[in-house]
Amino acid sequence: MLSTLSKTISLDFARMASTVTIKYPGVPDIAAAVGERLDKVLKEAVPGFKNSCNGAAVCTKCMVSINTDHLSKLPPVTEDEADGLEDVDAEPNQRLTCQINVTNDMDGLEIIA
Numbered sequence: 001m002l003s004t005l006s007k008t009i010s011l012d013f014a015r016m017a018s019t020v021t022i023k024y025p026g027v028p029d030i031a032a033a034v035g036e037r038l039d040k041v042l043k044e045a046v047p048g049f050k051n052s053c054n055g056a057a058v059c060t061k062c063m064v065s066i067n068t069d070h071l072s073k074l075p076p077v078t079e080d081e082a083d084g085l086e087d088v089d090a091e092p093n094q095r096l097t098c099q100i101n102v103t104n105d106m107d108g109l110e111i112i113a
């Protein structure tokens, strides 16, 4: 019983402490905590990065371009994100970071602009 509890606590701690590396032009590699909203991660790491509507998917200030080879690392576009992207005629490799939570699959993600 104690062994099982100990193993469970260790796994939960490992999950909480999990980070992935994200690349963004002009700044050192970013260590992003799994589960964090990507725009918040970028706002802390990238000088001048804006997320003006704080995740409402309406300002598009948090939009970034992704290396096309890395698009599969991201979760699918939600309906709210699609609406925001459509409003600015976004390119297929552009995403609203406020609509994306960091996942383990995003390790090595390259944002190109």
Ligand code: FES
Pocket: 039, 050, 051, 052, 053, 054, 055, 056, 057, 058, 059, 060, 061, 062, 063, 084, 096, 097, 098, 099
């Ligand atoms: S913060 Fe406004 S659209 Fe993402």
